Amino acid sequence: MTEVSVTKDATPPAGDALVALSQVNKHFGSLHVLQDIDLTIARGEVVVVIGPSGSGKSTLCRTINRLETIDSGAISIDGKPLPQEGKELAKLRADVGMVFQSFNLFAHKTVLENVTLGQIKVRKVSKSQAEEKARTLLDRVGVGAQADKYPAQLSGGQQQRVAIARALAMDPKVMLFDEPTSALDPEMINEVLEVMQQLARDGMTMVVVTHEMGFARSAANRVVFMADGRIVEEAVPDQFFSNPRSDRAKDFLSKIL
Numbered sequence: 001m002t003e004v005s006v007t008k009d010a011t012p013p014a015g016d017a018l019v020a021l022s023q024v025n026k027h028f029g030s031l032h033v034l035q036d037i038d039l040t041i042a043r044g045e046v047v048v049v050i051g052p053s054g055s056g057k058s059t060l061c062r063t064i065n066r067l068e069t070i071d072s073g074a075i076s077i078d079g080k081p082l083p084q085e086g087k088e089l090a091k092l093r094a095d096v097g098m099v100f101q102s103f104n105l106f107a108h109k110t111v112l113e114n115v116t117l118g119q120i121k122v123r124k125v126s127k128s129q130a131e132e133k134a135r136t137l138l139d140r141v142g143v144g145a146q147a148d149k150y151p152a153q154l155s156g157g158q159q160q161r162v163a164i165a166r167a168l169a170m171d172p173k174v175m176l177f178d179e180p181t182s183a184l185d186p187e188m189i190n191e192v193l194e195v196m197q198q199l200a201r202d203g204m205t206m207v208v209v210t211h212e213m214g215f216a217r218s219a220a221n222r223v224v225f226m227a228d229g230r231i232v233e234e235a236v237p238d239q240f241f242s243n244p245r246s247d248r249a250k251d252f253l254s255k256i257l
Ligand code: ADP
Pocket: 028, 031, 033, 051, 052, 053, 054, 055, 056, 057, 058, 059, 060
């Protein structure tokens, strides 16, 4: 077997780091859910995070926008450490857009309001400007005609595209996607992945937790494989899928491919 070059080849230059995690550790009680995580994400890079259920992928995402605190180590966005509270934290959450498996739209707000609210409250944009931007973004993700409806009136795929538009409305520096298509009916998965593909092509910095290996192959600059709270392996997609090094990754891939 040929030697696969890993980690270093796939790691971006530190100078261009937009997101940097250094020796991050996190426990839930006695469970060591993130163990010595070092991860640097360059501006414009698309990193796909894969791994078995319970390996810490969601927790990793949630620490990056400080939905979870960490026990030790450091996280910085664009060279600045994560703020602890208050207005700075709200700004951080706007800078780090997050899209969840369960859409998480505001049920009692219209689609348009879902996409204007954060702009008005956090970014201090006027209502008319926020609406203009919201309509542009909703058109871009293909749900412009749904602007005046409520989330429950939309399909899952449409709701998830609204959630993406809502995050984009804040002009985030980086977008985190935590299994954005896992709750969708199969016929709706592609419409969401296509929006994400386009975002990637447009140069958005993205961290994507997904089981969609087609997306990983075509959109990712790098695949990060996690198991038991650790980054076990990272490589460019071609290398990772054709020649995984670790037994954990081989085992995982044999089950899902
Ligand atoms: P993944 O997204 O890879 O499936 P998670 O990050 O959701 O993994 O969870 C990693 C581990 O941490 C799991 O064992 C999970 O049960 C546990 N865990 C996650 N969130 C909490 C929490 N809030 N309290 C206690 N344990 C948690």
